[in-house]
Amino acid sequence: xxxxxxxxxxxxxxxxxxxxxxxxxxxxxxxxxxxxxxxxxxxxxxxxxxxxxxxxxxxxxxxxxxxxxxxxxxxxxxxxxxxxxxxxxxxxxxxxxxxxxxxxxxxxxxxxxxxxxxxxxxxxxxxxxxxxxxxxxxxxxxxxxxxxxxxxxxxxxxxxxxxxxxxxxxxxxxxxxxxxxxxxxxxxxxxxxxxxxxxxxxxxxxxxxxxxxxxxxxxxxxxxxxxxxxxxxxxxxxxxxxxxxxxxxxxxxxxxxxxxxxxxxxxxxxxxxxxxxxxxxxxxxxxxxxxxxxxxxxxxxxxxxxxxxxxxxxxxxxxxxxxxxxxxxxxxxxxxxxxxxxxxxxxxxxxxxxxxxxxxxxxxxxxxxxxxxxxxxxxxxx
Numbered sequence: 001x002x003x004x005x006x007x008x009x010x011x012x013x014x015x016x017x018x019x020x021x022x023x024x025x026x027x028x029x030x031x032x033x034x035x036x037x038x039x040x041x042x043x044x045x046x047x048x049x050x051x052x053x054x055x056x057x058x059x060x061x062x063x064x065x066x067x068x069x070x071x072x073x074x075x076x077x078x079x080x081x082x083x084x085x086x087x088x089x090x091x092x093x094x095x096x097x098x099x100x101x102x103x104x105x106x107x108x109x110x111x112x113x114x115x116x117x118x119x120x121x122x123x124x125x126x127x128x129x130x131x132x133x134x135x136x137x138x139x140x141x142x143x144x145x146x147x148x149x150x151x152x153x154x155x156x157x158x159x160x161x162x163x164x165x166x167x168x169x170x171x172x173x174x175x176x177x178x179x180x181x182x183x184x185x186x187x188x189x190x191x192x193x194x195x196x197x198x199x200x201x202x203x204x205x206x207x208x209x210x211x212x213x214x215x216x217x218x219x220x221x222x223x224x225x226x227x228x229x230x231x232x233x234x235x236x237x238x239x240x241x242x243x244x245x246x247x248x249x250x251x252x253x254x255x256x257x258x259x260x261x262x263x264x265x266x267x268x269x270x271x272x273x274x275x276x277x278x279x280x281x282x283x284x285x286x287x288x289x290x291x292x293x294x295x296x297x298x299x300x301x302x303x304x305x306x307x308x309x310x311x312x313x314x315x316x317x318x319x320x321x322x323x324x325x326x327x328x329x330x331x332x333x334x335x336x337x338x339x340x341x342x343x344x345x346x347x348x349x350x351x352x353x354x355x356x357x358x359x360x361x362x363x364x365x366x367x368x369x370x371x372x373x374x375x376x377x378x379x380x381x382x
Contacts, residue, residue, distance in 0.1 A: 005083065005260050009294070014301040019072055026080050029055055035085035041207045042165050046123065048091035053120015061096035062114040063103040069096075071242055071304040075249035079300075082253030083260075086357040089250050090208055093243070094162050097365075098124025100239035101170045101186050105227045110188055113168050125166035127157040127189070127213060128236060134159075135370045137172070137236060138181035142215060144173035150221040151175075151187065156199065156214050159364075163211025164198045167191050170226065171215070177230030184232030187224045194219065206356040237315070244318040244365055245303040248325030251361045252296050255329035258336035258354050259289050265340050276339070285339065289332045296325035316378040323371035326361045333358050 010020050033051060036044050052058050060077060063069045074096060082089035095117050096103075102110050116122035133139035142155025153173050160169075168190050175185040189196065195218035202210040227235055263286070266276035276282050303317035311317075336351045337344035344351050362368050 005256055006290075009297050009301075012298075012301065014305045015072065015076075019076060022073060023076050023080065026057065026077060029057070030080060030084040030088075034081070034088050036087065038087055038207060041087070042209050044087055045091050045162070045209055046165060048088050049095065049123055050120045052088070052092055052095075053118070057092065058095050058120050059118045061092065062099050062118045064114060065108060065111055069100075069103055069242055071245060071307045072301065074242075074246045075300055075304045078246045079249040079253040079256070082250040083257045084253075086206065086250075086254065086353075087208070089253065090161070093246060093250065094126070095120075095124050096246070097239065097243045098126045098162065098166070098168070098170060100126070100243060101226050101235045102188065104238055104242075105186075105231075105235055106188075107223070109223060110226065113188065117168070122167040123162055123165055125160055125162040125169040126239075127160050127163075127169045127171040129157060129159045131156055131158050131212075135367055137184070137233060140172055140174055140184055142171070142173040144175050144185060144187065144220075146175075147219070150219060151224065153187070153189075153195075153215045153218040153220065156212060158200075158212040159202060160211055160213055161364075162209055163213055164201055165209050169213075172232045172236060175229050175232075181233035182230055184236075185229050186226040186232040186235045187220050188226060189218065189220060189224065204360065206353075206360060208360075238313075240365055241314055241318050242307060244322040244371075245300050245307070245314075247361055247365050248296065248300040248303075248321040251326040251329035251358060252293065252300055254354050254358050254361075255289075255293050255296065255325075255332040258329075258333040258351055259286070259293060261350050261354075262286065262289065262336040262339045265336075282339065285335050289335055292328035292332055296321075296328045299324050315374055319366070319371040319374040319378075322366065323368050323375070326358070327368060330358050330362060 010023055038044055060073050078089050078093055081092055099114055099117050117124045130141055132141055144151045144153045171187050171189045172184055174183050177183045195216045197214045198211050199214040200212040266282050269276045299321040303314055303321040306317050307314050333354045337355050340351050343349050
């Protein structure tokens with residue numbers, strides 16, 4: 001990896017000694033284990049989940065009964081993994097997001113799945129998005145009907161991360177207790193259940209395992225229901241409250257790597273006999289990049305700290321963290337590409353990879369404009 005990364009933020013009062021110790025140990029682990037080849041994305045993700053599980057890192061993605069998710073730890077891990085290998089961050093994050101509803105609201109029996117996802121012996125997925133409902137969760141059309149001994153589900157889910165390789169899914173469906181968001185419920189759905197098929201594998205600009213899932217008369221037992229009927233929207237938003245700041249942390253990691261690469265470039269590349277870094281305009285760009293990253297980090301770790309202090313909801317703080325960090329990282333990475341000149345758009349150069357990796361983070365788990373609505377409504381008291 002080019003140069004050294006600024007880790008002075010670990011001295012901020014948001015963190016406790018165990019966070020600093022974890023960050024140092026993870027840095028050593030990443031140096032020994034990352035990056036991995038991305039040629040076969042499915043195989044790479046499976047291998048990363050197994051390796052992260054063996055390293056003990058996945059235990060932080062879930063909370064057993066009586067435990068609580070530590071959001072600062074989740075953010076630190078995602079930031080560090082993303083800086084080394086974005087696919088490793090993806091593999092880690094989906095174990096947490098996929099089983100977030102179980103960590104927060106699951107029964108003792110449902111938490112048995114956490115024993116597997118936290119050790120890397122099972123892969124998790126979060127099945128919320130549909131062809132006709134992305135940010136508008138209340139428009140969910142997948143139906144779950146009461147039947148003898150359980151529920152029958154019909155519908156489609158799309159852009160499902162780990163779709164096609166997951167062993168267990170948390171799936172959201174309309175159970176009809178009320179109109180809109182109040183009529184949704186969450187279910188635990190294992191892979192291999194009759195009626196669940198992978199309708200399409202989706203290829204995107206930064207390869208990740210994504211799929212459209214089709215549910216045709218999928219039967220799930222009563223005990224598959226997470227929480228109570230009609231609580232699905234509340235469950236989903238509670239999970240996103242926890243994991244939206246971690247998306248900002250992943251963006252922060254990508255942005256930090258971009259600044260690292262840019263610093264290496266401008267100090268080694270010469271123009272008219274002097275390094276690029278001697279140009280005041282280049283220095284100005286570097287200053288802007290560092291400023292955006294520090295501001296993003298403050299928002300990310302403010303949100304994580306607030307949740308860890310016991311705040312019931314951090315919707316505004318989480319929205320601010322995700323919105324600013326992902327937008328800022330996009331700008332930082334774009335400038336890193338610019339400072340690389342022609343090499344910046346050359347396939348195989350790190351900043352080109354980062355340019356493709358960052359774009360999706362401004363969309364998933366609530367697009368940037370959705371975060372603006374969340375923030376505005378909190379100001380208006382709506």
